[in-house]
Amino acid sequence: MKRWNRTAAGLLLFLSIATGSMASENARTFMDGTAAYRQGDWPAAISAFEQLTQGGIDNARLYYNLGNAYLKNGDLGRAILWYERARKHLPDDPDLRFNHDYALTLTKDERGEQSSPLWRILFFWKYQLSPENVRWIALMLNTVLWSALTVLTIRKKRLLRPSTILATAATLIFSATALFNYIDAARVRHAIILPENAAVRSGFADSATQLFVLHAGTKVRVERESGDYLLIRYTADKIGWVKKRDAGMI
Incomplete structure (x- = not known):
């Protein structure tokens, strides 16, 4: 595992600032989880970190730590699930990417x-x-572009100059990417297979025909939900139903 100490210290500072006190319940829970992790008590570390996520803490470093703890505990499916959740916020973090x-x-x-x-x-x-970074870049580029165009118009300067054209192109590219990310996030959902073996069937019952088997850590696209089952797509020609408990939504 890479960079545990720095990540733990940064997340503890985040929890302390967010709650206003080093002695806060969240900070204590995280410290307990960190101590358990250092002692090699992976189940206790997982329990503490999961408690924070269930309490509403949405932090990529916490997700990264959970992924590490699950991987150490031999739970590959949940390790990759939490790494994927962390990557939604920190897609370019080198340590997260390595693990x-x-x-x-x-x-x-x-x-x-x-x-x-x-x-x-x-x-x-x-x-x-990350989608968040793309949104901010698109917002800044739009602000700069429209401010520059306004100034040029007031001063009656030529608008079609190389710098303006480049700024317009960059603004359009990032604005279009931000829009695509928004539509993609709303329309497309993915999940990670959790157990060592998960049967993908043609229907909702255990008696339905088993089409194929997927294994822990495999990423699939979720087409729709029905009761306790998910219709998942592994590849274009491999589609079927899997139990919800066997797939963690990213």
């Missing part, structure tokens, strides 16, 4: 649906920046 990539090497299934390498090269900023 996540390592966890992926332990999975049994090949990667499912993936974007093409060419697509990732052409639209590299989408995969290197």
Whole structure:
């Protein structure tokens, strides 16, 4: 595992500031979890960190620590689930990326649906920046562009100059990416398979035909929900129903 001490210290400071006191319940819970982690008591660390998430703490470092604890405890599915949740906030963190990539090497299934390498090269900023960072960049670029256009218009300067064209192009690119991310997040959901073996069936009952089996840590796309089941897509030709308890929503 990479950079545990710095991550723990940073998260403890966050909890202390958020609650206003070093002796707050959340800070104490985190300190208990940290102590358990250092002692190798992974279940106790997981219990403490999970308590914080259930209490409404939404923090990428906490998710990262939970992923580490689950991985140490031999629970690959939940480790990758929490790494994925952390990556939604910190997609470019090197330590998180290292541990996540390592966890992926332990999975049994090949990667499912993936974007093409060419697509990732052409639209590299989408995969290197978090949706939140893209939104802020789009907002700043729009502010700068429209402020500059307003000044140029008032001073009756030429609008079609190279710097203005480049700024307009960058603004359009990041604004379009922010819009795409928003629509994608609202429309597309993903989940991680949790148990060592999860049967994917043609229907809602255990008696339904088993189509294929997925293993812990595999990422799938969730098409829809029905009762205690999820309709998931692993690849274009592998679609079926899995129990909700067997898949953790990212």
